[in-house]
Amino acid sequence: MPAIVCGINDSPGALEALRVARTLSAQFDARLVLAHVACGFAAAVDESLTTGQARKGGAMILERAAREHDLQAEHRLEVGEPAEGLARIASEEAASLIVVGSRRQGRLRLRLRSTLAGTLAAAAPCPVVIVPPAGRR
Numbered sequence: 001m002p003a004i005v006c007g008i009n010d011s012p013g014a015l016e017a018l019r020v021a022r023t024l025s026a027q028f029d030a031r032l033v034l035a036h037v038a039c040g041f042a043a044a045v046d047e048s049l050t051t052g053q054a055r056k057g058g059a060m061i062l063e064r065a066a067r068e069h070d071l072q073a074e075h076r077l078e079v080g081e082p083a084e085g086l087a088r089i090a091s092e093e094a095a096s097l098i099v100v101g102s103r104r105q106g107r108l109r110l111r112l113r114s115t116l117a118g119t120l121a122a123a124a125p126c127p128v129v130i131v132p133p134a135g136r137r
Contacts, residue, residue, distance in 0.1 A: 002030040002096040005076075007086050007116070008065050009036060013101025017131040018065055021099040024129075025073075032073040033093050034062050037085030051079055083119035091125045099129045 006021035008014050018034070025032040038058040040051030055077065062075045076093070078085040090098050100117050117130040 002028065003033050003093045004028070004030045005033045005035050005086065005090045005093055005095045005098045006073075007036070007082070007098065007100040007120075008034050008061055010061055011101060011103065013103045013131065013133050015065075015101070016134055017099045017101035017129075018069060020129065020131045022069065022071065024097065024099065028096075030096060031093075032071065033076055033089070033095070034065060034071070034073045035076040035078070035086055035089045036062050037078045037080060037082040037089075039082070040079045055079055082116050083123055086116075086120055087123040087125060095126050097127055097129060098124055099131060101131050101133070103133055 004021050004025050006018055008018060021032060024030070036058040038051070038054035040048070040054045058077045059075075062077060065071070066073055066075070074093075076089045078089060086098060086100070089095075098120065100120065102117060117128060121128045
């Protein structure tokens with residue numbers, strides 16, 4: 001069964017991405033994988049306190065997103081650089097698509113901004129959908 005990976009964090013853009021990923025998952029009968037990449041360094045044995053807290057926070061973000069949107073989705077939590085982590089998750093899950101949110105660049109500018117999306121598009125093993133913030137669609 002194909003998979004759609006949705007990058008989740010605590011931003012409003014991620015919530016819009018989740019809505020789109022959920023719809024696409026239902027339309028294409030694809031597994032939905034919620035993925036969060038906590039910034040930090042993965043260690044073989046010992047983990048720093050900061051990385052441990054980032055991992056714990058990421059788990060809470062995934063749980064809250066699934067609960068608030070009543071989703072039966074798989075969860076993936078990684079530690080590292082977000083674009084690399086999402087690309088790795090998409091590869092491991094044999095994803096057909098990665099969905100991420102964006103934000104407006106500034107109050108008066110209409111361009112979308114997502115450093116993650118640009119980096120991810122270059123590294124991803126599949127197409128990347130960049131969802132605009134609410135009010136832009």
